[in-house]
Amino acid sequence: MVEARSIRIVTEGERSARITDVKSGELIKGVKRVVMEITPKGRKCSLEFLDAQLEGEFLAPGASAGVQIIAIERSRQIEHHGWTPQHDAQHKFGELAQVGACYAKYAASQESHEQGDSTPLYNPFKAGDWPASWNRDYWRPSTDPARNLAKAGALIAADLDRRAFLTVK
Known part of the structure; x- marks a missing residue:
């Protein structure tokens, strides 16, 4: 199981949020929800995985941390900018x-x-x-x-x- 003790989301305008005790499939949903809540439309945000053990699977068997980060960014592009x-x-x-x-x-x-x-x-x-x-x-x-x-x-x-x-x- 994947566990990240803390993920910090930082947006332009210095708003930030932290998600703690994240487990497996909850990551994508939790990060997307928080990103959408704190990121003003048209602004950028970044993710920082702190103390993370990213050896498991979030999206699909064998999906790496890099794949997860790209998937989160692609979802943000679609949901935040409408780039479907x-x-x-x-x-x-x-x-x-x-x-x-x-x-x-x-x-x-x-x-x-x-x-x-x-x-x-x-x-x-x-x-x-x-x-x-x-x-x-x-x-x-x-x-x-x-x-x-x-x-x-x-x-x-x-x-x-x-x-x-x-x-x-």
């Missing part, structure tokens, strides 16, 4: 995957920077990686590399959801 597969169906040219790659590259450059690499942080606009059809205001990287990886994974999951939606449709 139906909405995402309009992105026909790989934009979701492109933006996901931008967040992943930024997280990688943050990690390198933290290790003393003097190379400037990745900039998707200078690199020409940002989709031309997307507003630059959607680029909102976090100072936390793990948060950027969660966004990257959720955007790639969104592209997979979009493809599945179009196949079923």
Whole structure:
């Protein structure tokens, strides 16, 4: 069974909440509920797993902590922003995957920077990686590399959801 003694959820505007004594399947429901309660619409939040033993299963047998974090972020995107597969169906040219790659590259450059690499942080606009059809205001990287990886994974999951939606449709 998975147990995390404490999970802290922090939003822009410095609101925060803490969930304690979390067990297995309760995590996703509890975190989603708290995120929706304390995060103003259009604002960002981050999750910190404190004293966690994340060896078990939250969503599916064998699902790792990383998969859980991506699933939580994807749920937040859908519920908080309305970015459903139906909405995402309009992105026909790989934009979701492109933006996901931008967040992943930024997280990688943050990690390198933290290790003393003097190379400037990745900039998707200078690199020409940002989709031309997307507003630059959607680029909102976090100072936390793990948060950027969660966004990257959720955007790639969104592209997979979009493809599945179009196949079923």
